[in-house]
Amino acid sequence: MSAPEPSPQTPPKTRKKIDAGLIVLALICAASGAAVCVLHGPEVFTDTLLVELGFAAMLLPKVVGGILLAVALGYVLPRERILALAGPDSGVRGLAVATAAGALFPGGPAVTFALTAGLITSGADIAAGVAMVSGWVLLSANRTLIWELSFLPAHFVGLRVLMTLPVPILLGLAIRHVARRRAMTGEAAE
Numbered sequence: 001m002s003a004p005e006p007s008p009q010t011p012p013k014t015r016k017k018i019d020a021g022l023i024v025l026a027l028i029c030a031a032s033g034a035a036v037c038v039l040h041g042p043e044v045f046t047d048t049l050l051v052e053l054g055f056a057a058m059l060l061p062k063v064v065g066g067i068l069l070a071v072a073l074g075y076v077l078p079r080e081r082i083l084a085l086a087g088p089d090s091g092v093r094g095l096a097v098a099t100a101a102g103a104l105f106p107g108g109p110a111v112t113f114a115l116t117a118g119l120i121t122s123g124a125d126i127a128a129g130v131a132m133v134s135g136w137v138l139l140s141a142n143r144t145l146i147w148e149l150s151f152l153p154a155h156f157v158g159l160r161v162l163m164t165l166p167v168p169i170l171l172g173l174a175i176r177h178v179a180r181r182r183a184m185t186g187e188a189a190e
Contacts, residue, residue: 059110066111070118079123086119086128088176095172098128102135102168106142127175134168 037045086094098119105112112133120129139161148157 062108063110063114066107066114069111070114070116070121073115073118074122077122082119082123086124086132088125088127088179090125090128092169092173094124094128095131095169098124098131098172099135099139099168102132102137103139104141105132105136112136125176126179127172130175131168131172134171138164138167 033045033049036048084090086098090097102112102116105115107115116129116132119132120126124132144157144161148160
């Protein structure tokens with residue numbers, strides 16, 4: 001009895017380096033820059049450009065760190081564990097775990113979105129990704145403790161948290177419902 005022949009592997013799909021989104025964004029940036037230069041003069045344009053390039057330089061390490069973290073997750077965390085914690089069959093518990101992770105994660109959008117994308121590619125379903133980002137947006141412990149409780153009455157902050165607490169889970173359930181309906185209609189069409 002001979003060993004089965006290995007199946008030929010399909011080459012990985014390559015992404016376009018320059019796509020329509022990048023072209024549109026570049027055109028909008030160029031038009032905006034030209035408008036600032038014409039309306040406010042080249043000095044304002046140059047000053048604004050230098051300030052924003054400095055901001056981009058400050059933000060770049062965070063974006064790179066978030067992307068590296070997201071890529072590393074697939075290698076560090078076992079796919080089976082991610083599937084069990086936040087996969088399509090994890091139920092409400094998986095959405096609650098994703099919501100709590102989003103609420104407790106202290107990073108900004110550059111890290112949070114990259115981390116969420118990494119978890120999705122590692123086995124979490126899109127509903128858990130929505131719950132995680134929604135938990136980060138609505139329930140951020142960092143923002144709540146540092147900013148909201150510093151400026152707003154505690155009962156107001158508590159009421160806001162209680163009112164928004166179920167939203168990420170409800171959004172995740174809605175996403176799973178839509179995905180199931182699409183899968184059922186797709187199966188019926190075949």
